[in-house]
Amino acid sequence: MKTTNYVKATWLTLILVLTFVAGWEAYWRHNHYVLAYNDDESLWANTRKQIYQSSPARPVVIGSSRIKYDLDLETWQRITGEKPIQLSIVGTSPRPLLTDLGNDPAFKGTLIIDVTEPLFFTPSGAFPEKEADKRVKAYPNWSLSQQASFQINRVLEANFLFLDDFYLALNPLLSRLPIPQRPGTWGGPVFPYEFSVNGFDRQNKMADAMVADTAIQNKVKQVWMDVGAHSPKDVIAGPPLVDILNQTRKSIDQIRARGGQVVFVRTPSDGPMYAIEKQLFPRAQYWDRLLAYTQTPGIYFSDYPALTRFTCPEWSHLTPKDAILFTQDLLPIIEQKTGWSLRKNASAPKLSSSTL
Amino acid sequence: MVFNSYTFIVFFAIVLVLHNLPFAWKTKKINLLLASYLFYALWNPPFILLLWLSTVVDYYMAKLIAIEQRPRNRKLLLTVSLVLNLGMLSYFKYGGFLLENFTALLSAMGIVYQAARPDIILPVGISFYTFVTLSYTLDVYRRKFAPEPSFLNFALFVTYFPHLVAGPIVRPEDLIPQFKTPRRATSEQLSWGLFLLSLGLFMKVTIADGLLADPADLIFGLPFPVQSLDAWMGVLAFSGQIFCDFAGYSTCAIGVSLCLGFELPDNFRYPYAAIGFSDFWRRWHITLSTWLRDYLYIPLGGNRHGAFKTYVNLMITMLLGGLWHGASWTFVVWGGLHGLFLCLERFWRNRASRRRAMRTDAIPVESVVSRAAVIPPIRLSNPLAQFGLAMLTLFLVNITWVFFRAPTFGGATLLLLSMFGVIPNGAPMLTNLAILTVSSVTIGIILCHWLMRNSSLLALSKRLPWWGLSLGWSSLLILVILTQKSSGSFIYFQF
Numbered sequence: 001m002k003t004t005n006y007v008k009a010t011w012l013t014l015i016l017v018l019t020f021v022a023g024w025e026a027y028w029r030h031n032h033y034v035l036a037y038n039d040d041e042s043l044w045a046n047t048r049k050q051i052y053q054s055s056p057a058r059p060v061v062i063g064s065s066r067i068k069y070d071l072d073l074e075t076w077q078r079i080t081g082e083k084p085i086q087l088s089i090v091g092t093s094p095r096p097l098l099t100d101l102g103n104d105p106a107f108k109g110t111l112i113i114d115v116t117e118p119l120f121f122t123p124s125g126a127f128p129e130k131e132a133d134k135r136v137k138a139y140p141n142w143s144l145s146q147q148a149s150f151q152i153n154r155v156l157e158a159n160f161l162f163l164d165d166f167y168l169a170l171n172p173l174l175s176r177l178p179i180p181q182r183p184g185t186w187g188g189p190v191f192p193y194e195f196s197v198n199g200f201d202r203q204n205k206m207a208d209a210m211v212a213d214t215a216i217q218n219k220v221k222q223v224w225m226d227v228g229a230h231s232p233k234d235v236i237a238g239p240p241l242v243d244i245l246n247q248t249r250k251s252i253d254q255i256r257a258r259g260g261q262v263v264f265v266r267t268p269s270d271g272p273m274y275a276i277e278k279q280l281f282p283r284a285q286y287w288d289r290l291l292a293y294t295q296t297p298g299i300y301f302s303d304y305p306a307l308t309r310f311t312c313p314e315w316s317h318l319t320p321k322d323a324i325l326f327t328q329d330l331l332p333i334i335e336q337k338t339g340w341s342l343r344k345n346a347s348a349p350k351l352s353s354s355t356l
Numbered sequence: 357m358v359f360n361s362y363t364f365i366v367f368f369a370i371v372l373v374l375h376n377l378p379f380a381w382k383t384k385k386i387n388l389l390l391a392s393y394l395f396y397a398l399w400n401p402p403f404i405l406l407l408w409l410s411t412v413v414d415y416y417m418a419k420l421i422a423i424e425q426r427p428r429n430r431k432l433l434l435t436v437s438l439v440l441n442l443g444m445l446s447y448f449k450y451g452g453f454l455l456e457n458f459t460a461l462l463s464a465m466g467i468v469y470q471a472a473r474p475d476i477i478l479p480v481g482i483s484f485y486t487f488v489t490l491s492y493t494l495d496v497y498r499r500k501f502a503p504e505p506s507f508l509n510f511a512l513f514v515t516y517f518p519h520l521v522a523g524p525i526v527r528p529e530d531l532i533p534q535f536k537t538p539r540r541a542t543s544e545q546l547s548w549g550l551f552l553l554s555l556g557l558f559m560k561v562t563i564a565d566g567l568l569a570d571p572a573d574l575i576f577g578l579p580f581p582v583q584s585l586d587a588w589m590g591v592l593a594f595s596g597q598i599f600c601d602f603a604g605y606s607t608c609a610i611g612v613s614l615c616l617g618f619e620l621p622d623n624f625r626y627p628y629a630a631i632g633f634s635d636f637w638r639r640w641h642i643t644l645s646t647w648l649r650d651y652l653y654i655p656l657g658g659n660r661h662g663a664f665k666t667y668v669n670l671m672i673t674m675l676l677g678g679l680w681h682g683a684s685w686t687f688v689v690w691g692g693l694h695g696l697f698l699c700l701e702r703f704w705r706n707r708a709s710r711r712r713a714m715r716t717d718a719i720p721v722e723s724v725v726s727r728a729a730v731i732p733p734i735r736l737s738n739p740l741a742q743f744g745l746a747m748l749t750l751f752l753v754n755i756t757w758v759f760f761r762a763p764t765f766g767g768a769t770l771l772l773l774s775m776f777g778v779i780p781n782g783a784p785m786l787t788n789l790a791i792l793t794v795s796s797v798t799i800g801i802i803l804c805h806w807l808m809r810n811s812s813l814l815a816l817s818k819r820l821p822w823w824g825l826s827l828g829w830s831s832l833l834i835l836v837i838l839t840q841k842s843s844g845s846f847i848y849f850q851f
Contacts, residue, residue: 005822006547012823016830021837145357145364145398152362169840170566174789182791184784 021162028161028168034207037157038165039090039198042150044135045142047202050085051101054109056261056340058082062097063114065090066267068204069317071112075327080342084112086202089132093119095247096132100139102251108258110340115266115290115298117281121236121244154200167193186230189223192216195314205320211313220314224273235280245293252294263338264291264298265330268307273315297337304333357398359553359608360561367395368612375616381538385508388616392517396481403479406444411514413440414489418496418503430497437493445486448478453683481521483680487647489514492528494651501528509535518613522605524623525643531618539617548814551829552611555813558832559604566839567797568597571790576761576771581782587774589786591754593794594761596801599628602641628753629805631745632705633697636753648677663706670702671695681760686768690759697752743806750802 037043054060057080061067068088077083087097094113101107119128157163166172175190194210210216236244252262266287269277281287283300291298301307306329310322318326335342357364371391375384397404417437424430446454462469492513495501504510513531541549575582575590582590606623613620623643630636637645653673659666671692678691755772762768773779786794808816817825 005825006544006551006817009822009826009829010547010550012826013829013833016826017833017837020830020834143399144401145361148363148366148398149361152366156362163840165840170562170835170838171570173838174793177789179787179789179792182784182786182788185787187787187789 024162025160032209033161033164033168033193034197035158035161036164036166036197037154037200038163039202039204040165041135041138042142042146042153043200043202044087044089045139046147046150047085047087048135048139051087051104051107051109054085054107054111055082056110056338057342058084059110059112060085060101060107061088061112061114062094062101063088063112063265064092064094064116064119065204066116066269066317067112067114067265068202069206070267070323070326071203071330072320072323072327073199073201073203075324076331079328079331083201088114088202089135090196090204091119091128092130092132093122093126093128094132095120095124095244096129096136098248098251100136102254105258107255108260111255111260111262112334113262113264115264115287116269117277117286118231121241121281121286123236123240124243124247126232158200166196166198186226189227191223192219195220204317205323206313206317211319211321214313217313221271224315228276237285245290248290249294252296261338261340262294262296263334264296266298266300268301268310268312268318268326269316270312271315273312299330299333299337304329306333357395359605359612360557363398367391368615372615376540382508384538385512385535388517389508389512389515392512392515392520395517396515396520399480400477406448406479406482407485407515410441410444410485410489411511413437414493414514415504415507415510418493421493421497422503434493434497438490441486441490441493445482448482450679450683484523484525485514485520487525487644488519491525491647491651495528504528504532506535516613516618518609518616518618519620522602522609523641523643524606524609524621525647526620527647530621534618541615541617545614545617548817549611549614549616551817551825552607552614552813554611554829554832554836556604556606556608556611557836559600559607562832562835562839563797564597564600564604567793568593568600571786571794572597572761574785576763576767578785579767579770581770581774581779583782583784584775584777585791586782586785587771589791589794591758591761591771591775592798595628595750595754595757596794596797598757598760599624599801626805626809628750628802629746629809630749630753631742632701632749633694633752634701636749637694637698644677644680648673652676666702667699670698674698686759686762686765689765689768690756693756693759697756746806747802 051060061071061084065088068086068090071084071086073083073086088094089097094115098111098113101111122128153163162168172190175187181187192210194207194213194216197205197207199205210220255262264287268274287298287300290296299307307326310318310326312318331342334340357367371388374387374391379387393404393407396407414437417433421430421433424433459469492501492504492510496503504513509532512535513526513528516526516531519526572590572593575586576594603624610620610622621643623641625639625642627636627639630639653669656669656672657665658669674691674695675688676691678687678689678694681687681690758768758771758775759765762771770779774782820828
């Protein structure tokens with residue numbers, strides 16, 4: 001070996017890599033990209049660890065993406081003094097998480113279950129359960145080494161934009177190449193960067209550019225149409241639906257038997273998406289039946305004027321500003337519906353909403 | 357702890373600094389040993405007890421075996437070591453499998469028996485460190501290696517973190533002598549070690565996890581038939597994934613070790629350019645194949661007792677080699693197929709060499725008959741013919757990977773039928789991007805293996821200008837940084 005060759009090569013490599021990293025970071029900052037945390041297994045596991053401190057003021061939230069956008073955790077904390085434990089996972093059914101919480105003998109807390117019908121009412125083992133299943137199975141094996149890596153990663157992600165693996169990793173970048181679609185296949189939804197910014201508390205927010213620009217909103221609407229076109233056309237009914245209801249009831253009963261409390265929430269959707277959801281999953285056959293079967297209170301947004309006044313810019317999620325208002329209005333409804341005491345100070349007057 | 361984690365980067369930086377501080381050699385070895393225990397304990401701390409048990413028992417058993425002169429007592433001591441090591445391996449790795457098969461057997465006999473499902477967690481790396489300690493005891497028993505007087509050296513040999521959980525499977529002579537004298541990496545060893553670590557990470561993070569894992573997982577996870585193209589792409593994706601995952605780990609391990617001044621044996625030598633299955637096993641997981649050869653095939657009799665016994669020994673070795681990879685009949689079939697191909701190749705080579713010998717005796721080379729043949733004989737020295745044979749080998753290796761990766765025989769059969777177009781109208785599943793990615797990576801791997809099959813990376817690096825090496829190295833690291841996402845765990849950890 002020629003000593004100088006290898007040592008020189010090492011130093012040049014170091015310089016080149018550091019130059020690339022600096023340039024790559026500068027490029028995304030220059031393009032007004034927003035800093036986000038990766039909503040990965042480790043962030044989820046870190047949040048999952050907190051469920052044993054749950055209370056009505058600090059509920060565990062499970063569901064799909066809507067509750068991640070619509071429930072503003074800061075607003076909830078401002079009112080109740082505690083931040084909810086957000087366990088929802090985008091694009092998934094919350095049922096594997098509910099089963100997990102039901103089977104966890106140490107969980108005796110308060111649970112909010114977000115229901116997005118096309119995701120909640122899917123057969124066991126179907127695609128919308130896969131990611132949730134994966135995280136539930138991985139959690140008990142979250143090793144000390146992974147936890148240490150998570151703490152280091154947390155510091156790095158707080159400072160470097162380019163570490164966003166949902167949008168800026170190699171695979172998402174490759175998926176944006178203009179390669180024609182193979183007939184009969186679909187690579188999955190490709191959202192614009194501005195659609196989602198994930199916080200360390202696992203709340204999703206639309207970037208300002210998305211709120212301001214209807215062209216970006218339209219791109220997301222197009223994604224939803226693609227998702228609809230590639231989703232199974234058969235809606236679950238009959239015995240498989242009864243199975244789902246039985247499983248849900250069993251998990252809720254397990255939680256209640258330990259002193260826990262549960263409420264269902266149906267967050268807003270809009271436009272053609274809401275129309276299709278109503279058509280495919282008629283409320284009486286799905287939502288009402290779910291509440292009756294599980295003997296659990298539920299809040300359906302359209303029952304309350306306070307929750308119906310919002311517009312989802314891309315039919316499915318609220319803007320950050322509306323999420324604040326929605327949360328403010330949702331809290332007194334939860335109190336009224338469940339009897340839970342959510343106020344920071346028990347002697348404070350009951351929460352109320354001007355439009356309730 | 358895995359190499360592709362931030363924890364490892366911090367851990368390794370601390371170990372490297374400690375190893376280069378002016379401590380006594382014994383202190384440095386103690387540091388390495390403690391670091392190795394920490395490396396292992398950060399997965400699942402209680403399992404470190406198994407590692408200690410194996411280390412202590414084998415250290416003392418080997419000493420007793422060396423002192424003992426009576427053959428029967430020596431055998432008894434060896435048996436104690438074998439029973440302990442293989443017993444632990446059997447319980448943790450094969451406990452569930454054995455119970456499942458026992459229940460199935462009873463059920464086949466009409467006896468209803470429902471055993472409680474055992475909840476056994478497989479300790480990471482148990483298959484690897486069991487083979488490491490076994491090789492030590494067996495070598496001492498055969499008087500090939502004197503028992504190591506220093507417990508510290510022996511414990512470090514077993515536990516040394518670069519090889520601990522997924523190899524290379526080291527032999528006593530590979531590592532113990534290196535612990536006897538003070539070692540520190542030279543600046544060029546450190547540079548080369550860091551390069552190998554970068555290359556290994558690139559193979560694991562970018563190629564295996566980033567580009568190939570998704571198509572492979574998708575195709576192997578489907579319960580319905582797919583188009584032939586999709587089936588082949590899924591298998592090729594897994595073929596590349598398993599190579600880059602495992603060879604990536606070995607390359608990282610060798611690189612990390614070199615940074616500390618210790619050399620580990622090579623584990624892969626461009627296996628997808630192998631010509632024939634015996635060549636494949638000289639290039640794939642070399643430390644396992646040589647282990648099986650030395651401690652199983654040869655003790656069984658090897659090729660010393662006639663053709664039939666040789667074939668039987670080959671089959672036994674490969675079937676057990678398959679079972680070593682996992683407690684499932686699909687792994688046994690995978691090993692069986694490799695054994696079968698090895699036997700066929702041996703049969704074909706023996707017959708060809710007999711014929712050649714007869715022809716050489718009877719007809720002069722370049723005789724009238726030979727020149728008048730309609731189809732000219734394929735000369736195996738011809739590079740094109742060699743490449744063809746290498747591709748035939750790779751084709752058959754890919755068939756065997758179906759059994760290795762498929763979760764069930766049903767899944768394997770479905771995929772094989774799809775691959776050969778037996779089931780018409782299968783669904784198209786992979787996007788053009790996925791097909792393009794898998795094809796490009798596969799072609800890249802084959803070209804790289806073919807061009808490098810008689811060379812080495814070190815030799816290649818010496819031919820490159822230093823800035824050329826640096827450009828290539830930077831590209832690898834930039835791609836690793838860009839890929840970001842990694843599954844964390846290596847496939848071979850489960851074996």
